[in-house]
Amino acid sequence: MKEFHCIVGNKGGVGKSLVASLVMQYAEDQGWGPFGIECDQSNRTLSRYERLRTQRLELLDREQQIDRRRFDALIEMLVQDNEPFVVMDNGQASFAPLTRYMVECHAFDILRQRGRECFVHTVIAGGQLGSSTLRGLGDTLAAFGGDAKLAVWHNEHFGPVDQAAYDEVLKRAQVPVLGPLEIHRWSKPFEDDVQDMLGKFLTFEEALASAEFGLMNRQRLQLVRDRVFGALQQLLRSAFEEAVDAD
Numbered sequence: 623m624k625e626f627h628c629i630v631g632n633k634g635g636v637g638k639s640l641v642a643s644l645v646m647q648y649a650e651d652q653g654w655g656p657f658g659i660e661c662d663q664s665n666r667t668l669s670r671y672e673r674l675r676t677q678r679l680e681l682l683d684r685e686q687q688i689d690r691r692r693f694d695a696l697i698e699m700l701v702q703d704n705e706p707f708v709v710m711d712n713g714q715a716s717f718a719p720l721t722r723y724m725v726e727c728h729a730f731d732i733l734r735q736r737g738r739e740c741f742v743h744t745v746i747a748g749g750q751l752g753s754s755t756l757r758g759l760g761d762t763l764a765a766f767g768g769d770a771k772l773a774v775w776h777n778e779h780f781g782p783v784d785q786a787a788y789d790e791v792l793k794r795a796q797v798p799v800l801g802p803l804e805i806h807r808w809s810k811p812f813e814d815d816v817q818d819m820l821g822k823f824l825t826f827e828e829a830l831a832s833a834e835f836g837l838m839n840r841q842r843l844q845l846v847r848d849r850v851f852g853a854l855q856q857l858l859r860s861a862f863e864e865a866v867d868a869d
Contacts, residue, residue: 623654624738626700627709628770629745630721632758634714636747637777637805639667640820642711645743646674647825648854649707657705659696661720662713670823681716688716688723697729701736717758721765730769740770746788746802749781756784760791767797773857777805800860803853812842819843 629642642658646668649656658676660668669676679696683689700708712720724730730740744762746755759774766772776783783802792799808816818839819829826847830840 624703624706625708625741626733626738627707627741627743628712629710629743630712630717630762631744631755632714632717632761633747633751633754634665636745636751636755637775637779638662638713638743638745639665639711640805641743641745641775642668642709643671643674643825644850645854646676646709647827648851649709650674650825651827651851654707655705656707656709659708659710661716662711664713664715668711671825672823673825673828681712681720686715686719688719693723693727697727697732700733700738721761725765725769728769730766741773741800742766742770743773743775745775745777745805746783747777747780748783751780752784752787756787756791759788760795763791763795763797763799767795772797772799773803774799774801775805776802778807779805800857803850803857806849808846811838812846815839815842816846 627642627645629638629645631638639662646656646658650673656675658668658674660666660676660678661681662668666678668674669678679692681688681692681696699705733740742762744755744759746752746759763772776788788802807813815835818835819826822829822834824832826843829835829843830847835843
């Protein structure tokens with residue numbers, strides 16, 4: 623199994639790095655040895671998790687365009703077998719140039735031909751961020767539909783996602799997606815524990831083993847972890863079944 627999970631989005635602060643960390647944590651729990659690449663040049667988040675094996679990579683040059691040499695080196699790494707499960711976290715600034723460059727170069731075609739299954743994850747936020755993230759979803763579907771498996775996350779922390787507007791974007795695109803996976807807004811005790819864990823840049827496993835968290839704190843974190851991991855298991859199983867049906 624070789625997989626590449628690319629997290630993209632046209633808006634900052636909506637949970638892309640959180641999604642990247644969750645995908646990596648699930649892969650680590652499954653024993654897949656995930657390797658993370660952090661391309662967000664304005665924010666350092668994923669690489670601050672000591673438990674997660676991550677490398678920073680600045681894909682943009684001074685003109686905020688894709689640095690061809692670095693991008694080519696990334697693709698060369700991905701076609702190898704050394705890192706079977708790779709997660710790449712991208713920032714807002716790289717969304718447009720990276721999308722354009724990957725399409726122009728047929729990057730996902732190259733990776734699929736070399737046996738690496740490709741996923742693109744994008745986050746839809748509720749509230750005031752909803753309309754802009756939905757536009758980003760439309761751009762992502764238009765760019766990568768058919769080239770990669772598209773996974774959509776709904777982040778409820780800014781308010782409920784406009785389901786009708788979301789359905790309309792999918793209807794116009796006519797591109798199948800996996801999900802949505804829900805980033806729930808839990809009740810306050812759960813939220814406080816999750817924020818405490820995230821603020822310390824701890825994985826679920828580290829928090830569950832830490833004496834800094836009490837019995838009930840760990841119980842709530844375990845429940846959140848089980849729900850997230852269960853959703854990811856279902857998503858990847860669906861993707862596998864799709865691939866089998868296609869063959």
